Amino acid sequence: MSFQSFGLAYDVPAYARHVLGVLEAAGYEAWVVGGWVRDALLSAPCHDVDLTTNALWQQTESALVAAGVEVHETGTAHGTVTAVFDGKPIEITTYRTEGSYSDHRHPDEVTFVRDVREDLARRDLTINAMAYHPERGLLDPFGGRDDLARGMVRAVGDPAKRFEEDALRVLRAVRFAARLGFRIEPATQAALVDWVAGLRDIAHERIGRELTGILRSGRVSWALMSQTPVMVEAIPELEACVGFDQQTPYHAYDVLEHTARVCRGVEEFTGGIASDELRWAALLHDIAKPRTFTMDENGRGHFYGHPKVGAQMARTIMHRLAIPRDLTRKVCALVRLHDRPTSMRKRSVYHEMMELEELCPGEARSLALQLTDLKRADAVSKTPSAASYAVELDRIEALQRRLIAGGVCLTTAELAVGGGDVIREMGVKPGPQIGVILRDLLRQVSNGMVPNERDALLDRLRQMSGV
Numbered sequence: 001m002s003f004q005s006f007g008l009a010y011d012v013p014a015y016a017r018h019v020l021g022v023l024e025a026a027g028y029e030a031w032v033v034g035g036w037v038r039d040a041l042l043s044a045p046c047h048d049v050d051l052t053t054n055a056l057w058q059q060t061e062s063a064l065v066a067a068g069v070e071v072h073e074t075g076t077a078h079g080t081v082t083a084v085f086d087g088k089p090i091e092i093t094t095y096r097t098e099g100s101y102s103d104h105r106h107p108d109e110v111t112f113v114r115d116v117r118e119d120l121a122r123r124d125l126t127i128n129a130m131a132y133h134p135e136r137g138l139l140d141p142f143g144g145r146d147d148l149a150r151g152m153v154r155a156v157g158d159p160a161k162r163f164e165e166d167a168l169r170v171l172r173a174v175r176f177a178a179r180l181g182f183r184i185e186p187a188t189q190a191a192l193v194d195w196v197a198g199l200r201d202i203a204h205e206r207i208g209r210e211l212t213g214i215l216r217s218g219r220v221s222w223a224l225m226s227q228t229p230v231m232v233e234a235i236p237e238l239e240a241c242v243g244f245d246q247q248t249p250y251h252a253y254d255v256l257e258h259t260a261r262v263c264r265g266v267e268e269f270t271g272g273i274a275s276d277e278l279r280w281a282a283l284l285h286d287i288a289k290p291r292t293f294t295m296d297e298n299g300r301g302h303f304y305g306h307p308k309v310g311a312q313m314a315r316t317i318m319h320r321l322a323i324p325r326d327l328t329r330k331v332c333a334l335v336r337l338h339d340r341p342t343s344m345r346k347r348s349v350y351h352e353m354m355e356l357e358e359l360c361p362g363e364a365r366s367l368a369l370q371l372t373d374l375k376r377a378d379a380v381s382k383t384p385s386a387a388s389y390a391v392e393l394d395r396i397e398a399l400q401r402r403l404i405a406g407g408v409c410l411t412t413a414e415l416a417v418g419g420g421d422v423i424r425e426m427g428v429k430p431g432p433q434i435g436v437i438l439r440d441l442l443r444q445v446s447n448g449m450v451p452n453e454r455d456a457l458l459d460r461l462r463q464m465s466g467v
Helices: 014-025 035-041 057-066 116-121 144-150 159-165 168-180 186-194 196-201 204-216 220-226 228-234 236-241 255-269 276-284 306-320 325-337 346-359 364-380 389-405 419-426 432-446 454-465
Strands: 003-005 008-010 030-033 049-053 070-075 080-085 088-094 096-098 110-112 131-133 137-139
Touching: 014 030, 014 049, 014 057, 014 080, 014 088, 030 035, 030 116, 035 049, 035 131, 035 144, 057 070, 057 080, 057 088, 096 116, 116 137, 159 168, 159 186, 168 186, 168 196, 168 204, 168 220, 168 228, 186 196, 186 228, 196 228, 204 220, 204 228, 204 276, 204 306, 220 228, 220 255, 220 276, 228 236, 236 255, 255 276, 255 364, 276 306, 276 325, 276 364, 306 325, 325 346, 325 364, 346 364, 346 389, 346 432, 364 389, 419 432, 419 454, 432 454
Parallel strands: 049 088
Antiparallel strands: 003 008, 030 049, 030 131, 070 080, 080 088, 096 110, 131 137
16 A cells, blocks of 8 residues: 555655564564654655554564664663664654653653554644554544645644643744644644743753754744744743834834844745855844844934844854854854945955954855845845845845955965965064964955965065065
8 A cells, every 4th residue: 555645655665664564573563653654745855764663662672683673772761762774763662651741841651552542642743643554554543634734733632731741842833833834723822822931941952953943944934923922932032022113214113023024035035045044143133132222312223232242142042052053153143244234345345254254264255145145134124215225235245256256365374375485585484473464465455455366465575575
């Protein structure tokens, strides 16, 4: 029996079928569960395959090892082992039910059961509570397939109970809705708002992983505006942005809605393939505006220093959420410079790249183009008069690309001369002065005073030495 999904057929991968077959040949029952089933029904790319079985983990391990399958004990307290066959991992878990969640994060006890339906009943969302077998077909006791067809995210059973058990499910529901472009079923929506405060009991790194999934969906704009309580609980610094009137002639929206529009803008300007750093920067670029707000005697709002303070806040937020340091560094560079004016002059564009290189060594060329996308999205998310800057940014991007294609020099290592040339041409002894001279040469190149060409730089060294 093939697995039919909206006119397309998906077969369980051969490596997973083999492992499933080994378990059943040993007298056990097993099913494919989780994301593979959901994604196959959506005709979406299917990746990891998970199995569930009535075999205890010790029985699973014994049967697989006897058949020559590599097994790792990855979560035996919850009945889980990981098989590796043909180089592919398959997570296998014993059917189980879970007791109460006194900490709203982990079950107090796990009970292994014999019926796969009991196992499916403990899962969070109907679209994740289906099982499939190559011969027995689809097992869908909670209507997950219908919810996929309707484009709906719905909790299994009582939604309040699901979110009370593990508050991270609040963010998971939003993540799946964002990733799939689904709406959240009304009772599920009401329950997730009621239980959103439970996120305070959840480890920050788990929240960070879910937020990363929401950003990677390209629909964080939707999440900010339609799931505001959830996003504010996940990133408390966003709360001050809600309804914050910017009181300037350049802004038509409060800080939160402006941020949401910028997030949508970077998706539009990148064709929906914005990088992680650009998405995070769009989300956090104005995070410091409420904190830096002042009003002048004419009643006009100002946000002096908000890019610098925003970069500091972004670093704090991302560190708290256990976001990788390299990504955090890039995001902070984009936030730091997002409000820095850049003109169509080569020197202006060059200097912006130099600043990016200083903030994020080795990343300036890529970040320069992403910074322009961020500025463009920022411009079109203000008033119509301010949006005209986006047209100039198109020309600035063209200049950036010409400079990059022409081999723009951003570091002393990229100069057409080196320390040996300084010693030879200027008679300087090895030491710190060499670096000072090379940095001065780099400054002259960036200011357009001399091209980054060997003969021209050698001549400049001679001039600097007075020869």
